[in-house]
Amino acid sequence: MTATSLGALLRRRAATAPERPLLRFGAVTLTVGQVAERAARLANVLRAHGVGRGDRVAVMMPNGAGFPVAWLAIASLGAVAVPVNIGYRSADLTHVIGDSGARTALAGGPDAAAALLQAGVEQVGVLDPADAGPAPSIPGTFDAGTEMGRASAAFDPPELGPDDLVNIQYTSGTTGFPKGCVLTHGYWLRTAELVRDMIGVSETDVDLTAQPFSYMDPQWNTVLCLLTGIPLVILPRFSASTFWKSVREHGVTFFYVLGTMPVFLLRQPPDAADRDHAVRLVLCSGIVPQLHAAMEERWGVPWREAYGTTETGADLYVPVDDTASVGSGAVGVPVPGKEVRIVDGELAVRGEPMMRGYWNDPAATAERIRDGWLYTGDLARQDERGRFHLVGRRKDMIRRGGENVAAAEVEAVLVRHPAVRAAAVVAVPDALRGEEVKAFVQVSERTDPSELIAFVRERLAPFKVPRFLEYVAEFPMTPSERIAKHLLPTGRGAAHDMRKDPR
Numbered sequence: 001m002t003a004t005s006l007g008a009l010l011r012r013r014a015a016t017a018p019e020r021p022l023l024r025f026g027a028v029t030l031t032v033g034q035v036a037e038r039a040a041r042l043a044n045v046l047r048a049h050g051v052g053r054g055d056r057v058a059v060m061m062p063n064g065a066g067f068p069v070a071w072l073a074i075a076s077l078g079a080v081a082v083p084v085n086i087g088y089r090s091a092d093l094t095h096v097i098g099d100s101g102a103r104t105a106l107a108g109g110p111d112a113a114a115a116l117l118q119a120g121v122e123q124v125g126v127l128d129p130a131d132a133g134p135a136p137s138i139p140g141t142f143d144a145g146t147e148m149g150r151a152s153a154a155f156d157p158p159e160l161g162p163d164d165l166v167n168i169q170y171t172s173g174t175t176g177f178p179k180g181c182v183l184t185h186g187y188w189l190r191t192a193e194l195v196r197d198m199i200g201v202s203e204t205d206v207d208l209t210a211q212p213f214s215y216m217d218p219q220w221n222t223v224l225c226l227l228t229g230i231p232l233v234i235l236p237r238f239s240a241s242t243f244w245k246s247v248r249e250h251g252v253t254f255f256y257v258l259g260t261m262p263v264f265l266l267r268q269p270p271d272a273a274d275r276d277h278a279v280r281l282v283l284c285s286g287i288v289p290q291l292h293a294a295m296e297e298r299w300g301v302p303w304r305e306a307y308g309t310t311e312t313g314a315d316l317y318v319p320v321d322d323t324a325s326v327g328s329g330a331v332g333v334p335v336p337g338k339e340v341r342i343v344d345g346e347l348a349v350r351g352e353p354m355m356r357g358y359w360n361d362p363a364a365t366a367e368r369i370r371d372g373w374l375y376t377g378d379l380a381r382q383d384e385r386g387r388f389h390l391v392g393r394r395k396d397m398i399r400r401g402g403e404n405v406a407a408a409e410v411e412a413v414l415v416r417h418p419a420v421r422a423a424a425v426v427a428v429p430d431a432l433r434g435e436e437v438k439a440f441v442q443v444s445e446r447t448d449p450s451e452l453i454a455f456v457r458e459r460l461a462p463f464k465v466p467r468f469l470e471y472v473a474e475f476p477m478t479p480s481e482r483i484a485k486h487l488l489p490t491g492r493g494a495a496h497d498m499r500k501d502p503r
Helices: 006-016 032-048 066-077 090-100 110-119 144-150 185-198 216-228 245-250 261-266 289-298 362-368 407-414 448-455
Strands: 021-025 026-032 055-059 080-083 103-105 123-126 141-143 165-171 179-184 207-209 233-234 254-258 281-285 303-309 313-317 331-334 340-341 346-351 373-382 386-391 397-400 401-407 419-428 433-445 467-471
Touching: 006 032, 006 185, 006 216, 006 340, 021 032, 021 216, 026 032, 032 066, 032 144, 055 066, 055 090, 055 110, 066 080, 066 216, 080 090, 090 110, 090 165, 090 179, 090 254, 090 407, 103 110, 110 123, 110 141, 123 144, 141 144, 165 185, 165 386, 179 185, 185 216, 185 281, 185 313, 207 245, 216 233, 216 254, 254 261, 261 289, 289 303, 303 331, 313 340, 331 340, 340 373, 397 419, 401 407, 407 419, 407 448, 448 467
Parallel strands: 021 233, 055 080, 055 103, 080 165, 103 123, 123 141, 207 233, 207 254, 254 281, 281 303, 397 433, 433 467
Antiparallel strands: 021 026, 165 179, 303 313, 313 331, 331 386, 340 346, 346 373, 373 386, 397 401, 419 433
């Protein structure tokens, strides 16, 4: 391993190659030296506000250079980052703050700061954008951007090793609200090393990310670029209509996408400039087998599948030279250092990287990790060439585009509405997003479906809000008095489509 912690890696890069570009966002480029200085200043600011080793710090910021700088500052301090989706509302945000025990937060603006304070955070530093002038004065907040400018760039780091914590990374669980994956410095460093070796990153490469930084993928991309000395282009969000334009403008040579991103890109009108780019490889999770060859033909570049989870980092990949896997649906072979097997149809993995468990949830950890093997909840098979294929899921999870939605989390919010007696949330097939969220509800009095959807929308992130809602007089029940979801009507049936019926 090149370094023992993220802070050590950042300082080593800053000492040997301070002028190399690291982060590009819009017209702004930050070098390794500038990122290291900003991270040191912010670490000193946080330390002055009482943040120490092991303290949890929530980070609720939009894409930009601010998030990775904040993440590296928290990691350098020995504190623990709690990335927060900027789409979270009262219910999911309050759960994450309460469960993690975060008392300090960094926010990307006054609205996020107010939401964090309401969710239980004691103090919030308003940080991004740091150059937008003084932050609004809200009780419980401090202007982290201004304080960074005054703070010392000399930082005295604690001694940290690969087993020290960096993140409590929340991911949708199968039985309720998101669970916090405990991730270490070693987890991130090993993940970056695996991707580097997997695709053969060189100093001439340029990486790009378009996902929210609250997810793990932009974070490992950041470490990968720091490890290899290449720039990371950060887009504010994914936009199918402008994505390839950004790729061409920045000379991007590889990137990672997932979920509905490839389908949205492929559905864009053909462009004479489709092959006018520097990309040599696309990594993707969930490539639609029937569209795989068309993607490679359109952009003239190999698309290769990669499989992993927040709990396990990188697990499987299709080698770049494995052209026989194109269109097969194979998700690949184990990455070096990982063992993968199928137990009763379920994919199980062990090796590094791996989470240390779920924060504050030993029962869920014991259920998920048994005898050193982490059971992913994904059903799989292995073909005659040794390649693994996903065939379904054991967990009660809805895969809506690139987002995981726990059915139980949405159900828990629905039943809080005074008119709802019981609720069941399931997945329905969708040609664009793979799956859509459908809610069955039993009500005590007639209630307009738009009222129920609005109730959920106020409390959960937009991607968790059901598109379809169907009323039932009674639910089919199992002998143990649980809702028998497998007996509910399949498909969209008599459901209200809230996209067409937004009353």
